[in-house]
Amino acid sequence: MKAFSLHTPLAESDLLPLQAGDQVLLTGRLYTARDTVHQRLAALLAKGLSPPFPLEGSVLYYCGPSPAPPGRVIGSAGPTTAGRMDPYTPALLAAGVRATIGKGPRSPAVHQAMAQYRAIYLAATGGTGALLAQTITEVLLVAYPELGPEAIYRLQVVDFPAIVAIDLAGRDLYREVRQLTVCGGTGC
Amino acid sequence: MREVAVSLLRDAVRDLCLEANVVIPDDTLQALERALIEETSLRGRSILEEILANDRRARECRLPACQDTGLAIVFLELGQDVSLVGGDLCQAINEGVRQGYRRGYLRNSVSVDPLRRANSGDNTPAVLHLEVIPGDSLRLVLLPKGGGAENASALSMLTPASGWEGVRRFVLEQVCRVGPSACPPLVLGVGVGGSFGSCALLAKKALLRPLGRSHPDPQVAAWEDELKTAVNNLGIGPMGLGGHTTALSVAIEVAPCHIASLPVAVNLNCHSHRHRSVTL
Incomplete structure (x- = not known):
């Protein structure tokens, strides 16, 4: 397994060498976005309004962190299920989002949009939020404080680990695993 | 009084x-450690190591x-x-x-x-x-x-003709369909029998059984073993990225039901299998 270092904001050329299954270490800014934020961002874009942070080259992290205890910048901060964001993802990719980080498979529509807009999907290990929090050095509330853990936070990260789940060539680790499983064979 | x-x-x-929320129970940690010994997928092993490191750090640093x-x-x-x-x-x-x-x-x-x-x-x-x-x-x-594993849970009102084979197929299809999003390796609680409502609760209660302890009825215990083997043979693996560790445990609870019914529910829990009890 190769490991690549990536620095945000991301350009298409940064993503070209990456293949599904590669390990990446991200340094820079991640923007947290969950269900309600996706609804709101998609609604803003549909109205032609600007989003609360620059989407061009950005990395969205599907994460709702736990609150920061005293002396820490954040609590536990692992990924949530990516599939719930699928209905809104194509519009965000069209607006410049270059990578998304979550866990679990994506829909065919997201797959297609990723190929069209030249973006990748990264899988982080679910349920390891205490470990992943170690890579987060700074947290800034960007928008929607009323959403609490679901607000948009800008996370400054150093060597945040993830696996390339869908690459620019359209290879999808979840699909490949599924085809090898008994599930893929029986069509269930 | x-x-x-x-x-x-x-x-x-x-x-x-x-x-x-901070202390993953010892039986879960032991099951994860055993899985790490048995897992042959390199990616699966590396994910299990991350999970164990996370759970140790959570305990030591008092983090969720x-x-x-x-x-x-x-x-x-x-x-x-x-x-x-x-x-x-x-x-x-x-x-x-x-x-x-x-x-x-x-x-x-x-x-x-x-x-x-x-x-x-x-x-x-x-x-x-x-x-x-x-x-x-x-x-x-x-x-x-947690929401991810709860979202992956389901209930079906089978009929008596479906039998154990129907129950088995229902659970396997559910794990295939949504297991990869539920943070495997999973803990599976299966309820069989009861009513539409109580069957779901049976499945949830099954999650509370200590990992590795079989049902006292030898037939139910045999079904638990069979289902666990079948789930782990699916190949979904840790975080759905391949391997043989898809379930740490399968616990089945059974209850009487209507003569026309065979309710089955499966409640999924993620590897972050948090629960704690106290007697007052």
Whole structure:
């Protein structure tokens, strides 16, 4: 397994060498976005309004962190299920989002949009939020404080680990695993 | 009659919230360590190592093992010879959750309205399952239940002709369909029998059985083994990225049901299998 270092904001050329299954270490800014934020961002874009942070080259992290205890910048901060964001993802990719980080498979529509807009999907290990929090050095509330853990936070990260789940060539680790499983064979 | 102040329950619930979210139980850690020895997928092994490192760090640093500190599901076994005094039971339990989640810097994950979506701000209300038992003891169990694995759970009203084969197929199809999103390796609680409502609760209670302990009925225990082997042969693996560790445990609970029915429910839990109990 190769490991690549990536620095945000991301350009298409940064993503070209990456293949599904590669390990990446991200340094820079991640923007947290969950269900309600996706609804709101998609609604803003549909109205032609600007989003609360620059989407061009950005990395969205599907994460709702736990609150920061005293002396820490954040609590536990692992990924949530990516599939719930699928209905809104194509519009965000069209607006410049270059990578998304979550866990679990994506829909065919997201797959297609990723190929069209030249973006990748990264899988982080679910349920390891205490470990992943170690890579987060700074947290800034960007928008929607009323959403609490679901607000948009800008996370400054150093060597945040993830696996390339869908690459620019359209290879999808979840699909490949599924085809090898008994599930893929029986069509269930 | 034994008198118990509801404030005692409030404090017990608060302490359970503080511990359950931080300390992954020993039986779960042991099951993960065994899985690491047996897993042959390199990626699967590396994910299991991350999970174990996370769970150790959570304990040492008093951090939630997972940011999704869940809906607070509370089981209360209440002795019928206990008289609860000093206030309202449900309010006391919710106050315990409120205090525990605030003091522990745990995430508030409750939407007050399922369709209009606003955070309740203190992780209340809890979901309370009350069971009256003989005697004068009280037992509280807290199961903080994350959304990802709960979303992957399902119930089906099979008919008697489906038999064990139907139950088996239902569980396997559900794990195939949504297991990869539920943070495997999973703990599977299966309820068979009861009614539409009680079957789901049976499945949830099955999650509370210590990992590795089989059902006392040898036939049910054999079905548990068969299902666990079948799930682990699917190839889904840790985090759905391939391997043989898809389930750490399968527990089946059975209950009488209508002569026309064969209800089956499967409640998935993620590897962050958090639960804790106390007897008062």
